[in-house]
Amino acid sequence: MLSYAYIIYLFIPQDFFDVTKTVVVEGKKKDINGVCTKKDGDCKSTTIYDSRYNDMKTSMYLLGNAFRINQQKAPDNLPTVQAAKKFFKKMNVFERKVLGTSLKKEAKLSAASIYLEALDILDEYLDLVELPPTESGNYDKEFSTLVGESSRIT
Amino acid sequence: MSFSYFIYCIIITQFSYGRVQEAVHEFLLMGPAVIKDDLSDPTVQVSSKSIYVLYIFLVYALFELCYRMLI
16 A cells, blocks of 8 residues: 555645645634534534645735835835735746746747746845845755744744 | 834744745746746646546555455
8 A cells, every 4th residue: 555655645736836735724623522512513624725826925925014114115115025026927927827828928938938037036035035045955845834833933 | 113013023924934935945846847848747737647647546546445355
């Protein structure tokens, strides 16, 4: 059975744009010691899934907005948010290219060129939000997406 | 900057750093396949072929498990 498990592992989809892949909100148990106390009897936990790209869009915008030092200034005027939006614009074109729904004017562009342009913008964004650049080797490992894993604010 | 806004910024930073870094990690993973112009690579998107093969293996494993349990 182990060999089956290995073969199945090889075919697990790891794509970036799959909306059924990433768990955004994990479903919580609603029953108490196995007994459902809800009036409607619905104690099923529902997990919310989305693509890693959509999660990235949300978190990049929020992180960019956290660098606002003046509340009078609109978030869209921040350099971090502007860099994030530039990145989303490129990535939306790339997503359409990958999913095969690209517009007529985008047909001539190659996916590799769009990806490289997006990578440059991403480096710019990472520099603004005080994260290491992409070529630093920091992103070779997986990261935890859990909130409050550590009690320390670093 | 008010204190509550300062706390909000810290919470958002804590919330987002891990997610952004994980997303960048996955974004960089699909780089080699994109540079090779292979958009059907599993790191970029789900190919229907890989899902089909996975389905066949799952069904086969299930049948074998049932067969062994019966014996």
